[in-house]
Ligand SMILES: *[C@@H]1O[C@H](CO)[C@@H](O)[C@H](O)[C@H]1NC(C)=O
Ligand SMILES: *[C@@H]1O[C@H](CO)[C@@H](O)[C@H](O)[C@H]1NC(C)=O
């Protein structure tokens with residue numbers, strides 16, 4: 001009798017009806033209604049914001065030397081990017097193209113058109129080809145924003161000092177500070193974080209940043225609030241976000257941002273807390289690492305607003321993945337890993 005049971009047939013019929021019904025239903029659902037809930041492959045993931053770019057690429061300008069005073073390379077044309085800056089960018093969802101300061105300038109310009117933002121690292125070079133190329137990139141960054149692209153620049157430590165020189169057109173604008181190898185607090189000069197680097201920092205972290213030493217400093221130069229206010233070009237360009245006192249209680253600007261451009265300048269090192277180990281002064285607490293992470297997230301959230309849509313294949317051929325970092329941390333000082341370009 002079992003072979004003549006009507007149940008298998010009935011189940012098959014029900015299945016066919018159900019499949020037909022589901023197919024018909026997905027056809028009749030209005031497309032507009034569906035789009036908010038389903039992506040094109042039919043899964044129920046909300047569609048991402050089409051005005052943002054989710055494959056951002058950041059150009060990092062190389063700095064003269066091997067980053068290790070000759071321990072890693074003595075090549076006269078060597079330049080470097082400490083890997084911590086690369087990791088900082090990568091950790092927030094972007095890739096890096098090195099802008100090698102001494103390569104042909106038309107190549108640097110081509111690479112600039114493949115990126116959605118630029119980073120100037122720390123270092124010591126303030127003259128010569130490096131200075132000239134950094135200045136041209138800064139001017140190109142402003143021009144690109146003027147032309148309607150949202151094109152962010154992060155200028156860290158030496159990067160901030162260079163911007164002060166470019167904007168004021170005074171090579172000696174920076175002042176001496178005793179800011180070498182020390183962690184510090186950041187004192188906020190703003191009452192409202194919206195529209196700044198700090199806009200999505202949790203309140204508890206903002207409070208801790210002003211009372212605990214979560215910002216790594218390593219500089220001999222900087223600019224005081226007074227000096228900046230006295231210079232029209234600088235005071236109309238930069239809004240002061242935070243200040244910090246050095247070991248002699250001399251106050252310098254630790255974070256600033258452009259009023260009219262997505263330019264953020266740091267005298268401190270947001271990239272070190274998570275990625276550098278050569279100095280015992282670098283804070284590595286969970287809160288210190290959160291500072292690195294929130295700062296990186298802000299930078300890349302700005303880069304996603306860029307309207308540049310580079311050719312994907314051309315991006316691949318210039319990515320930093322074409323180069324290998326060198327381990328320099330065994331010396332127990334300096335950068336742990338460095339990309340060296342020769
Ligand atoms: C570079 O030169 C210095 C001084 O002569 C030397 O101590 C160092 O080992 C050299 N570095 C490399 C990577 O060969
Ligand atoms: C934050 O600033 C943006 C523009 O920068 C503005 O559109 C938004 O309304 C502001 N939000 C708050 C909560 O003030």
Ligand SMILES: *[C@@H]1O[C@H](CO)[C@@H](O)[C@H](O)[C@H]1NC(C)=O
Nearest residue numbers: 075077078100102103341342
């Ligand atoms: C550096 O010098 C080497 C050897 O002379 C050369 O092959 C290389 O292209 C140079 N690199 C740069 C970035 O100028």
